[in-house]
Amino acid sequence: DQQVKQNSPSLSVQEGRISILNCDYTNSMFDYFLWYKKYPAEGPTFLISISSIKDKNEDGRFTVFLNKSAKHLSLHIVPSQPGDSAVYFCAASSLNDYKLSFGAGTTVTVRA
Amino acid sequence: SQTIHQWPATLVQPVGSPLSLECTVEGTSNPNLYWYRQAAGRGLQLLFYSVGIGQISSEVPQNLSASRPQDRQFILSSKKLLLSDSGFYLCALGLSSGNTIYFGEGSWLTVV
Numbered sequence: 001d002q003q004v005k006q007n008s009p010s011l012s013v014q015e016g017r018i019s020i021l022n023c024d025y026t027n028s029m030f031d032y033f034l035w036y037k038k039y040p041a042e043g044p045t046f047l048i049s050i051s052s053i054k055d056k057n058e059d060g061r062f063t064v065f066l067n068k069s070a071k072h073l074s075l076h077i078v079p080s081q082p083g084d085s086a087v088y089f090c091a092a093s094s095l096n097d098y099k100l101s102f103g104a105g106t107t108v109t110v111r112a
Numbered sequence: 113s114q115t116i117h118q119w120p121a122t123l124v125q126p127v128g129s130p131l132s133l134e135c136t137v138e139g140t141s142n143p144n145l146y147w148y149r150q151a152a153g154r155g156l157q158l159l160f161y162s163v164g165i166g167q168i169s170s171e172v173p174q175n176l177s178a179s180r181p182q183d184r185q186f187i188l189s190s191k192k193l194l195l196s197d198s199g200f201y202l203c204a205l206g207l208s209s210g211n212t213i214y215f216g217e218g219s220w221l222t223v224v
Contacts, residue, residue: 042217043216044215049211093211098161100158102158104155
C-alpha cells in the first residue's frame with residue numbers, strides 16, 4: 001500500500017525556470033516530510049524537510065510547501081540548474097515512528 | 113558529523129550463492145539503522161530497520177535477513193540469492209533526536 005505518491009515519474013524544465021515537484025500522501029498520521037535528491041549509482045542525499053506545524057520551509061533555491069488539508073506537498077526549485085538533474089524522492093513519517101515512507105521518485109531533467 | 117560506510121560497492125553473484133553486505137557508521141552512538149532497496153525503475157523500499165544491537169524488524173517477507181552485531185554495524189545477508197534480489201541496496205542511519213535519515217553510497221547487486 002503506497003502511502004506516499006509521486007504521480008509524475010518525470011519532469012523536464014529549462015535552465016533558469018522553476019521546477020515544481022508534487023507529492024501526495026494518504027496517512028493522516030504523517031507529520032514530518034522530507035525531500036531527497038539522488039544521482040545515479042549514489043545514495044540519496046537529504047535536501048529539505050518540513051514539519052506539520054508549518055506550511056512552508058525555504059532553503060536557498062529550494063522551498064517546500066505543505067497543504068495538510070489536501071495531504072499534499074510540493075518542492076519548488078528556483079532557478080533550476082543543470083546540476084539539479086536527478087531523481088527526487090518525497091518521504092513522510094510520523095514524529096514517533098522510526099521509519100520513512102518514500103514515494104516512487106520523480107526524475108528531473110534540466111535542459112540548457 | 114556522522115558517516116556511513118557501505119561495501120562492497122558493486123557485486124555480481126550467481127543465483128543460489130550467499131550474500132553479505134556490510135554497513136558501518138561513525139560519528140554517532142545508538143543510531144537507528146536501515147536497509148533499503150531500490151529496484152530498477154522503482155522507489156525506495158524499506159527492508160529492515162534496527163533500533164539497537166540484536167533488534168531487527170523486517171518490513172518485507174523475503175529471503176534476505178539482517179543482523180546488528182554491534183551498535184554501529186548492520187549486515188544484510190542471504191543464504192541463497194534469487195534473480196529478483198538484484199537491485200541497489202542502501203544502508204541508512206537515523207538519529208534518535210530526529211526523523212531525518214541519512215544514506216550511504218549504496219551497493220549494486222546483480223544476480224546472474
